[in-house]
Amino acid sequence: MRINVLQHTPNEGPGMIQDWSQAHGHEMYIYHPYQFGYLPTADETDMLVILGGPMSPNDDLPWIKQERELIAKMIEQDKPIFGACFGAQQIAKQLGYNITKAPAKEVGWAPVYLQSQVIPDLPEQMNVLHWHEEMFEIPDEAELLFSSDKVKNQGFVMNHRIIGLQFHFEPKADNVREMVVNDFLYIEGSVLNQTADDILQMTVPVENPEILFNLLDYISKK
Known part of the structure; x- marks a missing residue:
């Protein structure tokens, strides 16, 4: 399977998604449309991964709109899509739903709670990395899967x-360090009240890779 990844900033890469790809013997191609302007076609994509970034789906940039055109074609072809943060917002935006300021800016580690049993073997509570201040509306066609306290x-x-x-399941410890040392100014104003050191001292939960792999297995298998 060819997994095409859309990466939107140097410090937010595929992380454990790449581990999952390698474990299954897939081929991963990473695109940087914000820098080079190139995107894959749906026909050459077996699975699409859309990562996070500092931009908003509401920004008027050609490549952001082109990404949503690719998402639309992937949906038409019934191919798996995984979106993290900005990526999830892009999916919702393409489906016609609003991207707005969240009730609270969340940056740091905090729990999310399972809201649906549609995917088997997910825990009721998970500790994950948040790095956002916007949020998506839940599409009518979709089911709410996770919520946080805020x-x-x-x-x-x-x-x-x-x-x-x-939120972000994908970062490994090195990826978290990369995010913090490059984007630490973004932490200011978060309701989680964590410093850069607080975030760095948190160990990536050992169960997070298994949870992420479960999610990716779910959408990639019919």
Whole structure:
């Protein structure tokens, strides 16, 4: 399977998604449309991964709109899509739903709570990395999957083929360090009241890779 990844900033890469791809013997191609302007076609994509970034789906940039055109074609072809943060917002935006300021800016580690049993073997509570201040509306076609204490719309699942998460399951320890040392100014104003050191000292939960792999398995298998 060819997994095409859309990466939107140097410090938010695929992380454990790449581990999952390698474990299954898939081929991963990483695109940087914000820098180079190139995107894959739906026909050459077996699975699409859309990562986070500092931009908003509401920004008037050609490549952001082109990404949503690709999402639309992937949905038409019933191919799996996984979106993290900005990526999840792009999916919701393409489906006609609003991207707005969240009730609270969340940056740091905090729990999310399972809201649906549609995907088997997920725990009721997970500790995850948040790095956002906007949120998506849950598409009518989708089911609410996760919520946090501060922001209800933290994740959705749709048609057994699409998962969008407002938070980040994918970063490994090195990836978290990369995010913090490059984007530490963004931490200011977060309701989680964590410093850069607080975030760095938190160990990535050992169960998070298994949970992420479960989510990716769910949308990639019919």
